[in-house]
Amino acid sequence: EVQLVESGGGLVQPGGSLKLSCEASGLPFSSYWMSWVRQAPGKGLEWVANIKKDGSEKYYVDSVKGRFIISRDNAKNSLYLQMNSLRAEDTAVYYCAREVANIVGAVYYYYMDVWGKGTTVTVSS
Amino acid sequence: DIQMTQSPSSLSASVGDGVTITCRASHSIRSFLNWFQQKPGKAPNLLIYAASTLQRGVPSRFSGSGSGTAFTLTINSLQPEDFATYYCQQSYTTPYTFGQGTKLEIK
Numbered sequence: 001e002v003q004l005v006e007s008g009g010g011l012v013q014p015g016g017s018l019k020l021s022c023e024a025s026g027l028p029f030s031s032y033w034m035s036w037v038r039q040a041p042g043k044g045l046e047w048v049a050n051i052k053k054d055g056s057e058k059y060y061v062d063s064v065k066g067r068f069i070i071s072r073d074n075a076k077n078s079l080y081l082q083m084n085s086l087r088a089e090d091t092a093v094y095y096c097a098r099e100v101a102n103i104v105g106a107v108y109y110y111y112m113d114v115w116g117k118g119t120t121v122t123v124s125s
Numbered sequence: 126d127i128q129m130t131q132s133p134s135s136l137s138a139s140v141g142d143g144v145t146i147t148c149r150a151s152h153s154i155r156s157f158l159n160w161f162q163q164k165p166g167k168a169p170n171l172l173i174y175a176a177s178t179l180q181r182g183v184p185s186r187f188s189g190s191g192s193g194t195a196f197t198l199t200i201n202s203l204q205p206e207d208f209a210t211y212y213c214q215q216s217y218t219t220p221y222t223f224g225q226g227t228k229l230e231i232k
Binding site: 035037044045046047050059060061062095102104107109110111112113115116117118 | 126155156157159161163167168169170171174175178180212214216219220221222223224225226
């Protein structure tokens with residue numbers, strides 16, 4: 001069974017740092033791009049960042065650029081999100097998700113098909 | 126960034142009804158459009174990718190259509206387990222963006 005399990009969430013003061021982890025099992029982790037997606041309390045979904053299979057490409061939403069760093073360790077089947085200079089608006093449940101590229105009519109389409117249960121980050125003094 | 130706009134924001138319907146949710150993109154995203162269902166306290170669940178391809182295991186009462194900037198999610202013969210929040214998401218370019226969500230409630 002394919003499974004993603006996030007950890008590392010907690011309460012942190014504004015300006016502080018936190019590192020989230022996502023451990024994968026039941027899938028060839030190094031074969032997939034991976035994403036982080038967050039959801040503030042009572043709000044919608046926001047994609048945060050993703051990383052290529054080998055870690056050579058990384059993309060971020062503007063609101064976290066320069067503060068968050070996505071990384072992975074394929075030997076440990078793990079994805080990470082280092083969060084620095086945290087703000088109250090970073091308070092959210094953070095999900096990791098597997099990205100799949102599937103061919104439909106000769107075109108590769110991308111989607112997030114497996115998600116973890118999420119870990120909660122609260123930024124407050 | 127590509128902005129995704131869903132309508133309506135909320136919707137009331139009865140078991141057995143059919144409903145349609147609309148999603149519009151601020152720029153053409155061809156067919157790089159995915160639909161998710163989310164229930165309270167749970168992670169999102171992929172329903173449809175590439176605008177109209179049903180994810181494995183998703184009931185056939187769910188269907189998607191559209192391309193370019195206009196898309197729809199249709200649910201036929203609503204079941205009790207379908208009452209949830211639905212999100213569209215574009216995967217045409219990063220940053221990936223989601224619609225604001227449509228909450229489907231029981232009438």
